[in-house]
Amino acid sequence: MSSPTPQRAATGSSDPAASRRIRLPKVPFWAQILAGLVLGVLLGWAARSGDVSWLGTTLDRIGSTFVQLLKLAVAPLVFFAIAISITNLRNVSNAARLAGRTLLWFLATSLIAVAIGLTIGLLTNPGAGTGLTPEDGARPESAGSWLDFLTGIIPSDVITPFTDLNVLQIVFMAAVAGVAALKLGEKAAPLLAFGESVLALLQKALWWVIRLAPLGTLGLIGNAINEYGWDLIGQYATFTVDVYVGCLLVMFGVYPLLLSLVGRVSPLQFFRGAWPAIQLAFVSRSSVGTMPVTQKVVERLGVSREYASFAVPFGATTKMDGCAAVYPALAAIFVAEIFGVSLGLQDYLLIAFVSVIGSAATAGLTGATVMTTLTLSTLGLPLEGVGLLLAIDPILDMVRTATNVTGQAVVPVLVASREKILDTDAFASARSFDIGADDEDTTPAVGRAPHSPASGSASGQETAPAPA
Numbered sequence: 001m002s003s004p005t006p007q008r009a010a011t012g013s014s015d016p017a018a019s020r021r022i023r024l025p026k027v028p029f030w031a032q033i034l035a036g037l038v039l040g041v042l043l044g045w046a047a048r049s050g051d052v053s054w055l056g057t058t059l060d061r062i063g064s065t066f067v068q069l070l071k072l073a074v075a076p077l078v079f080f081a082i083a084i085s086i087t088n089l090r091n092v093s094n095a096a097r098l099a100g101r102t103l104l105w106f107l108a109t110s111l112i113a114v115a116i117g118l119t120i121g122l123l124t125n126p127g128a129g130t131g132l133t134p135e136d137g138a139r140p141e142s143a144g145s146w147l148d149f150l151t152g153i154i155p156s157d158v159i160t161p162f163t164d165l166n167v168l169q170i171v172f173m174a175a176v177a178g179v180a181a182l183k184l185g186e187k188a189a190p191l192l193a194f195g196e197s198v199l200a201l202l203q204k205a206l207w208w209v210i211r212l213a214p215l216g217t218l219g220l221i222g223n224a225i226n227e228y229g230w231d232l233i234g235q236y237a238t239f240t241v242d243v244y245v246g247c248l249l250v251m252f253g254v255y256p257l258l259l260s261l262v263g264r265v266s267p268l269q270f271f272r273g274a275w276p277a278i279q280l281a282f283v284s285r286s287s288v289g290t291m292p293v294t295q296k297v298v299e300r301l302g303v304s305r306e307y308a309s310f311a312v313p314f315g316a317t318t319k320m321d322g323c324a325a326v327y328p329a330l331a332a333i334f335v336a337e338i339f340g341v342s343l344g345l346q347d348y349l350l351i352a353f354v355s356v357i358g359s360a361a362t363a364g365l366t367g368a369t370v371m372t373t374l375t376l377s378t379l380g381l382p383l384e385g386v387g388l389l390l391a392i393d394p395i396l397d398m399v400r401t402a403t404n405v406t407g408q409a410v411v412p413v414l415v416a417s418r419e420k421i422l423d424t425d426a427f428a429s430a431r432s433f434d435i436g437a438d439d440e441d442t443t444p445a446v447g448r449a450p451h452s453p454a455s456g457s458a459s460g461q462e463t464a465p466a467p468a
Helices: 006-011 016-022 029-049 053-091 095-124 146-151 167-210 213-235 237-262 267-284 291-300 305-318 322-338 345-362 369-379 385-390 393-418 424-429
Strands: none
Touching (some): 029 053, 029 213, 029 267, 053 095, 053 213, 095 345, 095 393, 167 305, 213 267, 237 267, 237 393, 267 291, 267 424, 291 305, 345 369
């Protein structure tokens, strides 16, 4: 063999040791999130105990900037995702059946979740012994009502929903646009191509924001500790535990049972594939912000791209088992006990009705304040009770959002398996991926897949989405 040329020796390309020396070890995204969480707690505690105002301000700025970056993409992302997902259904046989089954399972799992929330609340009495009084609450600046919900779906103009981030109105306009495009057929092809390009651009940009999640976690957790401290958690201990237990029961009890008994698929394998979306939802507290990752994991779990591109955006704006089922049930019982109001069977049925039907009212980036005010106003409970819950909300919102996103991934897998269009080979081989990896490898593709689910075999092998 000939010896290396001077040029190659100069560049060091033939020296493996030199290459190893300049490479830094890659830290997995979950480890980055965990580090941000721990560091945020420590910095928040330091800012609070040491009365370091600049540190508290910095943590607040970091967290709020991360949330603002997520908000920046929410309105156009929801519009184009919903509109394009509806038009993609034209490539799917039995599209109406799939959409109906998806909605049915959304409602069924919400009903189970609210039943769990009510049961836990009745067994533990979360408002008893807290030391809180009605005077500790504050009436919210705005409240949800059924009239506002029904009349607020239709916007007064096409600009305000985007500037005010009214996700429900954006969903309405997107649905109208999607159905109109379907009716126009080939005439709408240029517009659809433009929409798919914009959606791909938005998803790319949002992936860059998502990769900042460890830093955002540091700021959000640190600011929460600095603002409220540990004493607050003591006052809300029972309520906090109830929300976490209720959500975890739904996530790791109800969903696995449905997957194994109804979907006939492995729950362990599901969570192995869906974990990137669940962990991001926990720290970002945004179902919509997590939507690209959720769609990615659903496709990797063997759900066809056309169906996933419909079910995931639809679920991200309406499927809220944590925020709209477990939480409002417990919140209603908590507020009723603080204000000394007795709830009867009719009230519990109303809570279940509001939770199942009113889920779309929680459409937004973070939080469940609208759903809580809607539930309290329906029951005739004082809306000042919302003020009692706002202080602890950031801590509770993490597990609520994780539950929301888990359900948004479970239902498409469940429906696809029941309809015999799930790619079982893709499901069996799905593995967790590193969100922090190159976004070229992880951003979900948009547009049409080569085949529709109906054209594949029972296992869906002909219609499996291309691996990322």
